[in-house]
Structures are given as C-alpha cells and as structure tokens.
Amino acid sequence: MxxxxxxxxxxxxxxxxxxxxxxxxxxxxxxxxxxxxxxxxxxxxxxxxxxxxxxxxxxxxxxxxxxxxxxxxxxxxxxxxxxxxxxxxxxxxxxxxxxxxxxxxxxxxxxxxxxxxxxxxxxxxxxxxxxxxxxxxxxxxxxxxxxxxxxxxxxxxxxxxxxxxxxxxxxxxxxxxxxxxxxxxxxxxxxxxxxxxxxxxxxxxxxxxxxxxxxxxxxxxxxxxxxxxxxxxxxxxxxxxxxxxxxxxxxxxxxxxxxxxxxxxxxxxxxxxxxxxxxxxxxxxxxxxxxxxxxxxxxxxxxxxxxxxxxxxxxxxxxxxxYKNARRQRSILVIINPFGGKRKAKKLFMSKCKPILLASKCSIDTAYTKYNKHAVDIAREVDIDKYDTIACASGDGIPYEVINGLFQRPDRAEAFNKLAVTQLPCGSGNAMSVSCHWTNNPSYAALCLVKSVEARIDLMCCSQPSYYKEFPRLSFLSQTYGVIAESDINTEFIRWMGPARFELGVAFNVLQRKKYPCEIYVKYAAKLKNDLKVHYLEHKNRASLRFENELERNQDHDGPESDSHSVDADKITEKDFKLKYPLDDPVPADWERIDPNLTDNLGIFYTGKMPYIAADTKFFPAALPADGSMDLVITDARTPVTRMAPILLGLDKGSHVLQPEVIHSKILAYRLVPKITNSLFSVDGEKFPLEPLQVEVMPRLCKTLLRNGSYVDTDFDSM
Ligand SMILES: Nc1ncnc2c1ncn2[C@@H]1O[C@H](COP(=O)(O)OP(=O)(O)OP(=O)(O)O)[C@@H](O)[C@H]1O
Known part of the structure; x- marks a missing residue:
C-alpha cells in the first residue's frame, strides 16, 4: 500500500x-x-x-x-x-x-x-x-x-x-x-x-x-x-x-x-x-x-x-x-527470434509490446524462429490472406529474412502488396525500428506500429555469382565492405563486449589505416554534395506533400472503413522485380568508375537506405524511404588519423558526410569488385561472400509502417 x-x-x-x-x-x-x-x-x-x-x-x-x-x-x-x-x-x-x-x-x-x-x-x-x-x-x-x-x-x-x-x-x-x-x-x-x-x-x-x-x-x-x-x-x-x-x-x-x-x-x-x-x-x-x-x-x-x-x-x-491515417485492428504475425537481443526478445515482446497491441484490438499470431534463416521459410510459407502485418520481434536479421522469404514466393507481388513488414525492437541491432518508428524502445515501437501509416520503401537487390541465379538477395538496410564490414562481422569473437566491440573494431582498423582495394562502378543519381542536397530536399518535400494529401483524402471519408489504404493504389506487379542491370551483363556505359587511386586505398565503403544503422549511428542522414536511390559513403584509408577522428566522432549526428574527406552521393546502382582475397561483405548485418557484388535499387517494393509516413528526422536539411 x-x-x-x-x-x-x-x-x-x-x-x-x-x-x-x-x-x-x-x-x-x-x-x-x-x-x-x-x-x-x-x-x-x-x-x-x-x-x-x-x-x-x-x-x-x-x-x-x-x-x-x-x-x-x-x-x-x-x-x-x-x-x-x-x-x-x-x-x-x-x-x-x-x-x-x-x-x-x-x-x-x-x-x-x-x-x-x-x-x-x-x-x-x-x-x-x-x-x-x-x-x-x-x-x-x-x-x-x-x-x-x-x-x-x-x-x-x-x-x-x-x-x-x-x-x-x-x-x-x-x-x-x-x-x-x-x-x-x-x-x-x-x-x-x-x-x-x-x-x-x-x-x-x-x-x-x-x-x-x-x-x-x-x-x-x-x-x-x-x-x-x-x-x-x-x-x-x-x-x-x-x-x-x-x-x-x-x-x-x-x-x-x-x-x-x-x-x-x-x-x-x-x-x-x-x-x-x-x-x-x-x-x-x-x-x-x-x-x-x-x-x-x-x-x-x-x-x-x-x-x-x-x-x-x-x-x-x-x-x-x-487512427487518422492508420489501419485499425491489424492482423499481425509476430515472428520472435528467441535468441535475439541476448535471448531477451521473447520477454521484451511479451511484457512491452504485446499489451499495447492487444489493447489496440490487434489480432496476433506468434511464430518462433527455431534455426538460422528460419524466418525466410516462415515468410515463404505464410498465408498472406490471414495477415496484414509481419512484425519481427528481433534485431534487423529477421526483417531481412522475412523480406527475402516473401521475395522467394511464387506470388511475391501479391505478398508485398498485402503485407507490411515491420520491426519491434527486441534485438541487439534495431536500425529498422529506430529509422521507421523513431525509437528503439519496444513499447513505444508497438504504439507506433498501431498508429503508423503504411508506406512503400525502396529495397536494394544484391547479386553475387554464388547465389544470384537461384535468388538474388533483397537488402533493406545497407551493404558494406572494408573497415566497417570487418568491424561488424569479424569482431564476433569479442561479442561479450556488446556494441563497443564494433567501435573498437573500427578504431583499430582506422588506426592501422587498413586498405581494402577494389574496383567500383556507379550509376549516379546525385554525384556531388550540392546535387545530393537538392535531390534530398526535392524528394523529401514531395513525400510530405503526398502524405498530407493522403491525410486529407482519409479525413474526407467517413466511417470505420476510412482507414488509410492509399498505398494499395500503388500496387507493385511482377515486372517490378525485374533487374535492370543483370550481373552477367557488362557494366553499362552510363555508369562511372570511381577513381582507382581512391578505390585502391579504400577504407570505408558503405551504402544504405535507412538513416540509422544502429541506435546511435546516423550513418545515412540523407536517406529517404522512397527516393529511388541509395546513399553511398566512401573514405580513403590514407586519410590522416587526425582527420578521421572528427569523421568517426560525427557518426552519431550524421555530420561525417559533410567532411571534405568523405564521399557522399546518391546512387541508383553499383558494382564492387574486390581485389583482395581475405575479407567479406556485410549485407543488413549478415555475412556475405567476398565476390563481385552488384546492387540496384528496386523502387517502392516493400510496404512498411512509418511514423508520420517518414523516417525519423535527421536534421540533414539544416546541416
Ligand atoms: N533459433 C535460432 N537458432 C539459431 N539462429 C537463429 C535462431 N533464430 C534466429 N536465428 C538467427 O539469428 C540471427 C540474428 O537475428 P536478429 O537480428 O533477430 O538478432 P540480434 O539480437 O540483432 O542478433 P545479432 O546481434 O546476432 O544480429 C539471424 O541470422 C537469424 O537467422
């Protein structure tokens, strides 16, 4: 008492x-x-x-x-x-x-x-x-x-x-x-x-x-x-x-x-x-x-x-x-990775997210991942008529698998039209929730889930010789090669350190000025920083105008059926999955090769579609949900440590992209051919083989839930 x-x-x-x-x-x-x-x-x-x-x-x-x-x-x-x-x-x-x-x-x-x-x-x-x-x-x-x-x-x-x-x-x-x-x-x-x-x-x-x-x-x-x-x-x-x-x-x-x-x-x-x-x-x-x-x-x-x-x-x-512009009473398949977030994912979901979803009258089915890549199989088999949402109570690994499972379905266009894929942040890396729900707190993310609008986001289609003929891989977050990839994946042995292991890995590699030679070919959307800013503002304003119009349209409707489904007017079809630039084709004439003097001394190569790659790392401050392009960030390993320090220290604010030593562009596609034999790629945090990698943007392929129809504001406009 x-x-x-x-x-x-x-x-x-x-x-x-x-x-x-x-x-x-x-x-x-x-x-x-x-x-x-x-x-x-x-x-x-x-x-x-x-x-x-x-x-x-x-x-x-x-x-x-x-x-x-x-x-x-x-x-x-x-x-x-x-x-x-x-x-x-x-x-x-x-x-x-x-x-x-x-x-x-x-x-x-x-x-x-x-x-x-x-x-x-x-x-x-x-x-x-x-x-x-x-x-x-x-x-x-x-x-x-x-x-x-x-x-x-x-x-x-x-x-x-x-x-x-x-x-x-x-x-x-x-x-x-x-x-x-x-x-x-x-x-x-x-x-x-x-x-x-x-x-x-x-x-x-x-x-x-x-x-x-x-x-x-x-x-x-x-x-x-x-x-x-x-x-x-x-x-x-x-x-x-x-x-x-x-x-x-x-x-x-x-x-x-x-x-x-x-x-x-x-x-x-x-x-x-x-x-x-x-x-x-x-x-x-x-x-x-x-x-x-x-x-x-x-x-x-x-x-x-x-x-x-x-x-x-x-x-x-x-x-x-x-529920002004949100669908009421969602039908949700929750996929829980019981090993996610240091085995706390189930408890987090049950105690923080589920009460909010039930109180909002959502219906919930739950599936647990039982083995590595199980979520791919779950998404490939799921009855798409039963749900409107797949919520991944996990880190970023499960949404990646779900998106790829849906991609491998014979009825994939229908599946991507029917289902919104979202995250309830219960893992150790929750970039999707931070970017889309503006929070990495599970209970607030659950509230965001029920209140958010469905919006389409671009995906990036990755092809490498060893798997692309079967199925290329869809990436929603990022691909990286060089310092970051190695720091992310090759520090697994010091996992006990928590997130610090990644920072330590980056610092170690940067101090060593480790180089990752490669060839990079790029199809640009906005090559220079000024052009990038124009591109960003144009697309951001266009998207917010569209969001406001949709909101007005929804308000004009009456009754419970007035929930926002305007994204349905924007359905994808099978032809949206067709690659523009197949890996077997030669590099197209309108792609540019990045100066070999730089790529032979590459330090960081990072491409992404969401602003946050971790809760405190705003690596892509200019990323937009559906601008038809991805952000590219490159650094030269020869950059003096005194200059690298402000770059790395600016990662939380996103100001690193403003540093003159950092290349920052908007691109539509790229091909990266490694010139070393002992390294790796990291795609959405997953380890990928060290083979030529070709990636192109697949516009507006996937439905997700975005708070206010946009990614969390990064303040890039005012940088
Ligand atoms: N039952 C399981 N056994 C083994 N691996 C699993 C199991 N369930 C899921 N996984 C794998 O765990 C990986 C990480 O998942 P997720 O991103 O949800 O967790 P996380 O807490 O962010 O972990 P990590 O830090 O390892 O990325 C995925 O590759 C997934 O396939």
Missing amino acids: KFCSNETKLKRGLLFPLGLSSPSLTEPSFDNSDTDLNQDSNRSGSFIDSRTLAKTDNDLHTDPLSSTTTKNIHVPMNLPRSLNNLKSIKIRDFNEATLTDDGIMITSQGISLASRASNSEAFLEGQNNASDTSFFETESLVSCVTCLSDNYSSEQRDRFNLSSPSKRLSGSSNNLGDHEASYASVAGQMLVNTVIPYGRILHAEYVNNPKGYLDNTDTVKASDTSSSHSSSNSKDSDNQVTTTTTDHKDRFLTVGRKNNEVNANANDKTKKRSKNGEPKFVEITFAKPRRHDIVPKRLILSISFPSSSPNMDIVEEILKRS
Missing part, C-alpha cells in the same frame, strides 16, 4: 485544482497526424532513445510547474458548486470529458471505483463533518485515496457490472498458451484539464452507465442504476444510453423493466448535467507512460458533445481521430 507524500498531495490536490497548470500527456501532435507518440518528440521529430523516453515517466502526474511537460488549456474548470461544502463534491466513478482538437480533455474528475468501494465513502463521510476543510485539501486527500489501487477487484467488478480484463481483449493470441494481459483503470487519477492525445488512444467503446455512477446529490442508488450502451451508429443519443446491443452481451447487463425506469431517470440527470449535448459513457484505453515504457490503461468517461453535433457517434469519432 502506497500513500502519497505531502509534496505529491500538494501538487495533485492543490496546484492542479488551482489551475496553475494542467498536466498533459503530450504536446499536441506534429505534422498532420495525431501520432504524437512520445512526449519528448518535437516537431522536428528528433530521434528519441530510451534515455529521452525516461523523461516521459509519470507524465500524467508530472510536475505542474515544469513548462516542458505541461500545457495550459484555458477552459473553465468544473469546480464543485460550493468550495466549502464537501457534500457538493461529486462522488463519481467516471471522469467527465470533452473532445478537443488534440485529444480528450478531462473536464471534471471522478473517483476510482476501487478507492471508493474500499475507502472513500467512509473517508468522505468523516470529512463531510469538517465544514471548515477547504475543497483543495479534500481534493488532495481524495487523490491520496485514489492511489491505493487502480484495479477493480473481482467483487467490485461484480458489483459494478464490469467485465474482467481478459474478456476485454479481443486480440487473439494463438500458439502462445499464455495469459492475456490485463490493464488497469486510472479512474480518479486523471486531473482536470489533462488532455489524453489521440496519438495515445488505443481503443474506445461505449459502456453502460456503470452501476454506482452517482454523486451525493443523486437520488439513484448504485444498485439501481444501469443504463446501457450501443456501439451502433444510432442517431438517437438517448438510444446510446438505453439500448443494449446483443454484440456486447458478454460485457453488459440486459436491461430489464426496472433498469429502463432507472435509465429514464439517469437520462434526465445527464440532460441536466450537460449544457451542450448528451454525455455518452465511453471507455477508452490509452497508452500511459510508466518508467521508460508505456502501458495500456483504461478510463470511463462521460463525454459531452457540442449541441451542433448531437447525433455524432462519439466512439467512431474518437477512433477516427486516434
């Missing part, structure tokens, strides 16, 4: 009711979507890592004086009718709320069922005698009481006719044999003027007017009150309170004669309470920060609507705003 400290009481009980500041879950959404997933994300979309996320902890109860985490919303507060009369404090189990542009704003605070059932009635009765006690003190103590528990007990569930948490979860979870996650109510903990952003709302549905919703001015007894709900698009707002629909019979009482009488009574009361429109009882589930993560919480709200839209289906409206 945990009691509030005086300081907490002061903040929660005194400062908030005084309206000094109101806590908000997050800043208003950025761009045109409400996918404002991390409180600390700013409009420029800076990368958020787990350290930053730590600041989001407790942001429901955040320091009210902190300007960074609070937001003043100037609305009249719903204060009790008389501050000195404690009888006027409403003892309700729900908060009153209204919809704003940014989210659902609490306009009047309720008290949790749990606390009231166990403590608050007696507590308040005692307090009622203290006529000289101020409302603010009382409120602080009430807040304290509500800390006692935020879960309904089974007895309270029975009493208040609430379903058990497990019944609430529609998401199936096959193959797991595990328990279903439950999530607690935060009734009574939400302070007035708190805004729950749409970006954090996972689900909403109508509920009964739960028994016991009364204030001490009410005449209806807890045991008598039972209005019902409807999830239909009923135009009659009264019906939404009084009609029970059979599809929710597992959750709600069938309303009998007695209840109808009470409902009529309750409706009179809600009419009395609402000046603008009829309040509706809606249960929302939302993602609330807890320590470094987010967890699902639920809350019952009585939501008023402006009288201008009295017939609005509030649940549908909330869901529409919460």
